[in-house]
Amino acid sequence: MFLINCPYCGERDQQEFKAGGEAHIERPKQPTELSDDEWAEYLFMRKNIKGVQFERWNHAHGCRKWFNMARDTSNDEIKAIYKIGEKPPTQ
């Protein structure tokens, strides 16, 4: 069970949060102009890597805010937490 440092509320237990999948996948601004393949890429394709992964999390039973997390999937170490709109940490 993670201890997650919500950027708005501070450290809280994982059970207050909801994971929201891979981060930094922007919804296409002009979906109608995409081919089926391009749209499918946005819609269905998600990474599942061993190592540092950028994820969206929601403090569902708290402030209800979405934020981003860089997590090492091999050992569940949370490397960084940053707000929506902020750039992912480089290292």
Next chain:
Amino acid sequence: MTQNLRIKSSEFIDETNRISFKFDGKTYYGFKGDTLASALIANNIHLVGRSFKYHRPRGIMTSGSEEPNAIVQINPNSNITEPNARATEIEIYEGLEASSQNCWPSVNFDIGGINNFLAPLFPAGFYYKTFMWPKSFWEKYEFLIRHSAGLGKSPNTRDPDIYDHRNIHCDVLVVGAGISGILAARNAAKNNLKTLLLDEKNELGGSTIFEANEDNKINNNLASEWLKKEINELKNIKNLEIKTRTSVAAYHQYNYLLARENLTDHLNKKDKKNKIRQRLLKIRAKKVILATGALERPLIFNNNDRPGIMLSSAIKKYSNFYGVACGTKNIFFTNNDSAYESALSLHNKGINVEAIIDIRENSDAKIIKKINDAGIKIYWSHTIVDTRGYKRISSISIMRLSNDGTSVTGSKISISCDCLGIAGGWTPAVHLYTQSGSKLTFDEERKIFIPKADTKEQISVGSCGGDFELDEIITNLNYKLKNFLNIDKTDFDSIALENDHETSKRNIWLLPSDQSIGKTKPFVDYQNDATAKDIKLALREGFRSIEHVKRYTTTGMGTDQGKLGNMHALGIIADTAGVKMGELGTTTFRPPYTPLTFGTIVGRNVGEFFDTFRRTPMNDWHIKNKAEFENVGQWKRSWYYPKEGETMYQAVQRESKAARQSAGILDASTLGKIDIQGSDASEFLNRVYTNAWSKLAIGKCRYGLMLNEDGMVYDDGVTTRLSENHYIMTTTTGGAANVLGKLEDYLQTEWPELDVYLTSVTDHFATASLCGPNSKKILNKIIPDLDLSDDNFPHMSFREVLIDKIKCRIMRISFTGELSYEINVPASYGEAIWQKCIEAGKEFNITPYGTETMHLLRAEKGFIIVGQDTDGTMTPIDLQMDWIVSKKKYDFIGKRSLYRSDTMKQDRKQLVGLLTEDPNIVLEEGAQIVSELNQKPVEMLGHVTSSYFSPNLNKSIALAVVKDGKNMMGRKLFVPMENKNISVTVANTVFYDEKNERINA
């Protein structure tokens, strides 16, 4: 005549407090402080159970939670019975009853014992290999196998005990209250850190507390005496909380640990009453100090499982702590010095030690001289090749070991005994350490897995960290604590230590016998009856991964999770396969460390507390009026209101008719309500719904369909424009929370530029839905001032009015196809308004109806229920709702997906109506639909999603999804059921009032 093996009084046993208990139906006596195991041994009971597979007689092997053999059924044949309890952990109390497991008719004469002689027929993988043919017979085999499998019996009635959960936050958690744990906890607390010290036993002090080795001294006192004094002073320390009888079950990430605190199991029956039995502690610790100690290893040799064969350390504990001798003719068998301490302890208490068999060539430890002085014979370089004695060990045969340790030489010597202490060295208890995700490293010289590295959040101290000798333990502890707690000094910096050192080592995982391995039974996993032979067989058959060998042989898969024998299994695999143990690794250590009852895991969340229930403000009225309830999400919704003697079917038929003929009333408070405000609210709705919203006039309502980005229908509901920048959205009852979450997600992450605020107001409003041709008259009685004419208050519009000074929002919307009004009031007035409607409606025979009638009425109209007629694979086009998908809007959630090649296919499953040939047959929801009856394999075209008998049409109606359904209008299809095939015709989804005339009736 049973012999009493109680020796002399022990300070840990209260001999003034005699306790009677029953074992296998017979009454025995023990003392306060005894475990069931120590009390049984004191009564000279050594045979306590039968093994799992071969039904071999088994006795008590250990003195702690690692016990594989002495597992018993507590309070058999009662509702508080508990299987597989370890006799070594059960503290006896007045009235305790226990019985042996896995034996019939009794532990002394067990029919299943025949398996022992059939053992050659039961190799590893026996069941997989034997019950393969003929394939169709498996079910018959399974019945017989299941019947003879398993250990104890689970209770079959409700658990009457109370369990609890507690959250704990602390600065430092110390697991294990041996000498290391106590010193660590004390120093953490003294440095102003909120400290919690846990131990699974009822006494603090670990194994040091009953230490009697005069060579181990602290500040010139016996280590045990010194520690007792320290423990006495612990209670005066602030910031230190100590919990005994508390076993840490799991160590998860981020220092989150679960522990089971046992509160009443040791109390007399009458003292247990109305008390919490066990509590699950959910601990989040800033730092964790693991001081979980080490487990003594057995030795693996032929017939090493007989009652009376025990761990050497357990024999020492029984004599020093419980004051019980395990035998009168004791022999020790060892590969290290620790057995000599046990032997000397017995000797000093006047208990006879016949001999010590040591596989090493010699040892120069100080204690050897004392053993020699005591006149105890030591057989160096010898091993046990066989043991005798069926229900209790009676003798051993020993032979000289060859230099390489793989065979035996010389002549056989037989020595009689009634107790054999085995000492195979020590395995650090790294279970919790590895559960936390940390890695182990193998110490090739000492043949132990030890923690690879300490971190800022976690350290392992004492023997679980690989330190076994007193000076080593204390010195390393001191050094580690300073670093870990970031302190300059500890209160034991200048402690004076003296102890013996072990210098001679020899480790042989599988000891040889004079017989070939095929003829021996060297048990590795006692509980599951897995022998070294089975492991070798698995390797011969090609298994290489230890995880596979484990599952094939079931080594380490018992309730003890192989705490004793797992290391030997690894060693034997490594030796046989010619690989290094460090490279082989270990199997995964999984929680719980010791078994937990389900009661502890679920805590208070049983019965009515299983889940939270949500009730509407009108709930009391529904109960008074005998409503039956249905669970919808967490809500308790009125399902139907049966009158005297009515069945559900009859009630629903009556309610449905009344709602169409005169007036009905439904509690719709559970619908999700989201308040939407902001200057971009209209644009926001445009983006989330498939239809257009910018032109919706203030005071008007509109039905909206919400898709997922994949184009599939997600939710629906009516949204009302209250003012320029203010809307109220309704969602399905079950979807409310998810819809809000999804909308928030888009607002926060995709469209942060929109000025929109969302608030859930589901619980703030109560909703009474008035429906039927007389609903207008009823509403008119309640609000005479409001002009209800179709011109002033048309269908799909909204008015805010006062009823008795209560602000109400009334929407004229309909889910039944009838003229209908939804009256929304602040929740606290819900019941009052409901009552008012009922009063006003009396003259029109207003009929309260529940969800079932609502479902029937809307099905007559072909209105969908998201989640019943849809299942996440239906687009609006599939639902024949093309009309609601805006062609003009550039984008909305899911729009692009409606133009994917797959969603555009013509022959997708589509929603249609179904009419049965015989109008009296009602289809079963979920029934499959086919077009051919005689074709095999038959193609499933779809299934029935909603089905009712319509009282208003006097025939059966159904909605269904059918492949290419839109092109099948009028086609005859079949619904094959178990006993009959039902003929159906594909029809329009709207069965009643196709022209929609009744909403203005």
